[in-house]
Amino acid sequence: MVEPVPQSAAEDEPDRPDEDGSAESSTSGRRGSHRRGKSSKKRSFWKELPILIVVALVLTILIQQFLAKVYMIPSGSMETTLHGCTDCTGDRILVDRVTYDFTDPTSGDVVVFKGPPLWNNEIAPQESSNIVVKGLRGFGSLIGFAPPDERDFVKRIIATGGQTVQCCDARGRVIVDGKALDEPYIHWKNPEVTTEASFPPVKVPQGYVWVMGDNRNDSCDSTCQGGGGINGVVPVDNIIGKARLIVLPPSRWGGVTDHNPQENARPAALGAPAWQQGLPAGVGIAAAWPALFLGRRMSSGLRKVAGRRR
Template sequence: MDTEAHDTERDRSSPPRTGDEEGSRSARFPEAPWRGAALLGAACAAFLLLFSTFVMQPFLIPSGSMQPTLEIGDRVLVNKLAYRFGSVPQRGDVVVFDGTGSFVREEPAGNPVTGLLRWAAAAVGLAEPAETDYIKRVVGVGGDRVVCCDKRGRVEVNGRPVDEEYLYPGDAPSRVPFDIVVPQGTLWVMGDHRSHSRDSRDHLGEPGGGMVPVEKVVGRADWIGWPVGRWSSLDESGDQGSGGSAPAKHSTRVTAPGPVGSHG
């Protein structure tokens, strides 16, 4: 009896062993070491976008409208939780706000895909902010009377002169006279480089009178995060008038691609 032949046929027809099958499969489909790195990178990017959207966002400064406080190319870190728990903007705060309806009549239309990519890049400080995003110094809050100027050329808030040490050297507090009362729930904001800043003064004759609704404030700029040589907090520096002192923090306007005089 030819048992060897039968055994050979039986071996050929028997299913492959599990170990052999896994080895063959891994040989055909080798594990990709980059998959783990890609997943980790995607998770980190998602975390950064969420953190930037709800907690802290870097904003690129594209103009000199707030020199010497903020220089072109600075990246400020904006605290989005500053006004989330009952706090409101104070005189001297440097705030980022959506200028739609106050500095810009309506949001410009654009390619949605390009807009999404720009938003993602701006969220991590790699691109200029949206066209409607600005950053300025709060000079008056709801109920304040803000006047320019007194006999010595100073801005007054509720009858008290404001010592604006942060102004650009040689700049006057304002070459445009004004006398306004800030409605409740709004802010009067100005840049530090007054001769190169288009701010509430430039919208006096428009609907809203140049006032920025508090609800449009994105957050408070608390730190300069870049470049390394300019790492610093935006410290208190002066009295903003009216019944007590308030912090006078550094400010400028973030326009990225920016309206109202582009980067003014």
């Protein structure tokens, strides 16, 4: 009876070199192929890296075009809610581009929008004749690391379609539908000037919004763009999205306030300011002295005439 040979025995048996040393050559061949496998893996990684970078950039661009986009604040019209200036690095904000596909813009929302045709740029255009510079700037704007298009603005919605907005009441507050707004976010660049620029009532058409900057001393918005009035309203279709977060610099991380100024609005004090309210009384007092003097003179004259007749 022949016992079967264990399979492991054949594996444990060392290679027996042939006369031409074929076993040794096969071993070295395996080692060589192993080294070539490692080198080919390294080469494949470097080949795949550019593809990964391109895919990441494409996804970034698609996300910013359809879901959320990063914008750089180029001016100080929204201080101190959003920081920006022409000679420094402004805040980078994340703008939600999906919200207004499902809801309507409301009072208090900070929005980025395309300026209507009658609106002028708030910042000087930064054009360059160099094609490479233009391309880099356009790409940087696309991913939020360069100033946006000069036709893009960021402001706060004050009134929506169908509402009537005007300025101001006796305490210098903006009025919407007869109520003075609660606006704790207002920033006065010049502490000596803390009153709004007055404007007559404007009824905002349906499908439009009335916007103003938080920095009321330094913001050309619906109150002055296009000459103000009805020319200053912004079509809802021009709104790109709602500002949600400050993402850069790290020291400014946080959400963007969307305090609704109409929520705690109070009946407007439509009377004149205190000094104007006191003016009629002052005029009355001033006029009383001559009237009293003339009255006494006339009374004295009448008494004299009556005495002579007697």
